[in-house]
Amino acid sequence: MNFTYANSAQIFFGQGQIASVATAIDADAKVLVIYGGGSIKKNGVYDQVKEALSGHKWIEFSGVEPNPTVETLDKAVALAKSENVDFILAVGGGSVIDGSKYVAAAALYAGEGWDILERKYQVEKAIPIGAILTLPATGSETNMGAVVTKSATQTKLSFLSPAVLPRFAVLDPDVMKTLPERQLVNGLVDAWVHICEQYLTSPQGAMVQDGYAEALLKNLLVLAADFDNRDNDSWRANLMWTANQALNGLIGSGVSQDWSTHMIGHELTAMFGVDHARSLAIIQPSLMRNQIKYKKAKLEQMAVNVFGLSEGEDLSEACIQAIEAFYNGLDVQTSFADYEGTKDEAVDAVIAKLQGNGMLVIGENQSIDIATSRAIVAQAFA
Template structure:
């Protein structure tokens, strides 16, 4: 076990914490508030943000999509440059936060913003970011990753840089009260798969990381079971669990497998499938396909997360338990966007994976395009 770990994002957690914005952003900063479709104006979050910025100079940019696009974010980048913005405040869920990270980095670049994704521009610096989280799911509020879509080419790709890790994040569970049930379900599933991608590899003996991952998975199982009895405690526990799922701690020093995400991203880019649902479509088939490498850890998950008894078919029963978890949340795990024979869709996904260089996925780099085709054939 060898790793370096630091997470400097300051978390302000709890009801009423939006007021922390006032003291968290320098008074002389010129702030751009970035948000999505305007739901924050209906649930009171926007008014709280405005009140907290009463002593700041600020403007706003709205319209960031559920899967933020380069095309929309380029408009925000132009506004940042035109107004000499020097602080960004993302108010929303993972998509708004990811988009804000892209803006923060690209606004300091004179070339095309997509250079961040291709690697033609190395992100060593960015405009500082603050966050007000409204939808717990991605953990983006305190990590250094972002995923963006380029509509023109149907590409959904990401980048990593410590420079875009938010300086602070406000996690007020009250911001979740008006969220549609579908978004809450997506948050549960997204956090679940985030933990799985860092956990379902091979046994490591790293007691803290593996044990904490199992705690988070059990949390999400229980929150799923309590979905129809949501209250303040439920919202707070989901918000904190989703944050812990991808703030870097459980993945420190661990083998990780992000193949479910990489393949799932293509479903979103091509057909607009909800990110969380794309993961639920791919994951069970991928686990069965990679059982040769993952069986011991899947069995460990069966015992320690689902409470299953040992048996010759423990791994399969564990995968079935994962599928049952998705079913309990009424998550559609079929690609309903494509009707009939899905062979053409599979080949289109393989073509995109190859184009993006995703030809050796998984913790063992064993998921080649041919293996991805096998997974997709079973999944779809």
């Protein structure tokens, strides 16, 4: 299994590290600061950014929403173009960072930005980006992927390009102090599924990748069990670093990756507004059971190495149940009922959307066709 791997992002980890931005961005760069709904103005992060950028010329764009929309982001693209910015500083969680990646790429592209998501244009250049993470979950701060939604058509798509890998990422666990419990839970679940998408594939004997993935999954189990201590510095630091490692390219190097849970989950978010992490918890158990033929061996390995289950009669099913228990223990549901109309209508609508987005065959073995997706969604819907 050949692979190439590089991740040049500079990490600034720890309390007070937002100040590092002062020297991490070229002194003569004109900076566009992009953020979300304004929570950074309440928790002190905005003031720290302002202080760090006091030697720079900078402007700002706020209002990037969760599951950022191209409609909003294109306003930032126009601003980046008209102001000729040299650097984009994303201050937020995965949505703000993903959105900033889109802005950085679209600002150097003459056509319609949405072409990037429809893969009509492969991003080769982008305005350099830095990220100040405020919500550990997606790993977007040191990876080259982004997910963007077109609100008009409820279409949620992704793109990848080395050009949008942040030059640096500030991971200061103190920014988590004011996060709502729901977002911490989402972070645990999102990181968990990111690891699973790269780990729960056919066994390939990649001992480093498997061992790292198992170590990260065990961290998340410990942090979830220790959720009452979420106000401790070490709890915060461990979640922040674990969620980063869950999707920075390392554990997925040289091994098959799945991502079908994400592809189906994205539709639940786009159509019903389900939190990204929670859409994954709804789909994953059903998908695992449906694809048990391909997943069995690795689920058995996970049962032993992650959950500490002994050899037993049906270890793979025991593992799926342990995954469900992990979600349910965090009050995250593993089935979905919050749709209008009948279950059949809701399933049909999701499948029509998946089909419309071209997700006709998905999964690491290309074994999930539309009929299979329908069975997976039907099983996951109450």
